Amino acid sequence: MVAQRGRRNGPAPAPRRASEVSEVSAAGAASDALIEPVGDGGAGAGAPAASGTVRAIPEAAVARLAVYLRVLSAMAEQGATTVSSEELSAAAGVNSAKLRKDLSYIGSYGTRGVGYEVQVLIGQIERTLGLTRKHKVAVVGIGNLGHALANYGGFPGRGFPVEALFDIDPDLIGVPVGGVPVSHLDEIPEVCAERDISIGVIATPPTAAQSVCDRLVAGGVQCILNFAPVVLQVPEHIEVRKVDLAVELQILSFHVARRTAGEAEGRARDSNADGTKDVVVS
Numbered sequence: 530m531v532a533q534r535g536r537r538n539g540p541a542p543a544p545r546r547a548s549e550v551s552e553v554s555a556a557g558a559a560s561d562a563l564i565e566p567v568g569d570g571g572a573g574a575g576a577p578a579a580s581g582t583v584r585a586i587p588e589a590a591v592a593r594l595a596v597y598l599r600v601l602s603a604m605a606e607q608g609a610t611t612v613s614s615e616e617l618s619a620a621a622g623v624n625s626a627k628l629r630k631d632l633s634y635i636g637s638y639g640t641r642g643v644g645y646e647v648q649v650l651i652g653q654i655e656r657t658l659g660l661t662r663k664h665k666v667a668v669v670g671i672g673n674l675g676h677a678l679a680n681y682g683g684f685p686g687r688g689f690p691v692e693a694l695f696d697i698d699p700d701l702i703g704v705p706v707g708g709v710p711v712s713h714l715d716e717i718p719e720v721c722a723e724r725d726i727s728i729g730v731i732a733t734p735p736t737a738a739q740s741v742c743d744r745l746v747a748g749g750v751q752c753i754l755n756f757a758p759v760v761l762q763v764p765e766h767i768e769v770r771k772v773d774l775a776v777e778l779q780i781l782s783f784h785v786a787r788r789t790a791g792e793a794e795g796r797a798r799d800s801n802a803d804g805t806k807d808v809v810v811s
């Protein structure tokens with residue numbers, strides 16, 4: 530899907546769609562859906578292939594690009610100027626063939642015997658992920674989760690400064706959390722437009738999530754990160770990602786169950802009917 534710039538203060542354009550399309554989970558990361566990279570307001574984002582054309586990138590590869598970026602940034606901080614695909618793949622926990630394939634989507638092929646120039650690769654990935662500009666974030670629902678998100682110091686350095694907080698609890702209004710005062714829910718459209726917020730994070734109870742989402746859209750946000758366990762209806766031009774840690778736990782559970790079943794099957798295969806066990810020498 531092609532993300533588009535949002536309109537400020539305009540009515541939410543029809544048609545709306547259910548947002549249950551992208552989930553921030555291992556399952557989502559394994560998706561082969563193609564994402565058409567787009568520019569970020571003229572800053573030259575996208576994934577230009579060697580030919581200069583913009584290539585679609587599988588969603589799973591987009592998720593891995595973000596991981597490579599984090600690893601490369603740490604390497605750059607330690608003074609690395611070049612990195613081999615083997616080093617980068619080991620540090621990112623991805624096999625090197627997959628890494629080379631992922632980087633080929635952004636037109637980066639490295640140099641035989643040298644590898645990749647760290648700063649060049651960082652720039653290419655940042656342009657592809659649209660990170661050449663900051664994306665200001667608003668968090669709505671400053672309870673347990675909202676407090677943790679607002680207080681987390683790691684977002685600004687990655688290009689996502691938290692610049693607005695909203696709640697309905699009178700005890701919270703005006704109170705700074707992570708240095709940003711909490712505003713009332715009703716102020717969402719006005720404050721988001723004023724502060725040029727592009728990403729809204731929903732950390733309210735599920736019953737409030739849709740109306741919060743509508744206000745964020747009215748305030749001109751382009752993307753919503755939804756922690757509430759509910760499917761949001763959004764206009765076509767709004768990108769939504771849903772975070773569900775329970776899904777992550779269920780995926781872990783699946784892997785443990787599969788491994789346990791595999792081990793039990795292996796034990797059953799290795800045991801003879803008379804109770805003795807064969808020793809396999811390889």
Ligand SMILES: NC(=O)c1ccc[n+]([C@@H]2O[C@H](COP(=O)([O-])OP(=O)(O)OC[C@H]3O[C@@H](n4cnc5c(N)ncnc54)[C@H](O)[C@@H]3O)[C@@H](O)[C@H]2O)c1
Nearest residue numbers: 670671672673674696697732733734735737757772773774
């Ligand atoms: N996705 C995940 O992995 C995950 C993990 C934890 C929690 N959650 C979800 O995140 C949400 C928040 O969880 P929590 O533990 O922080 O809850 P919480 O009860 O501690 O906080 C909710 C906050 O939302 C505020 N609120 C309620 N209605 C509102 C409205 N209409 N507008 C603005 N603010 C409003 C409340 O005043 C409160 O401060 C819940 O929906 C929960 O299910 C998701």
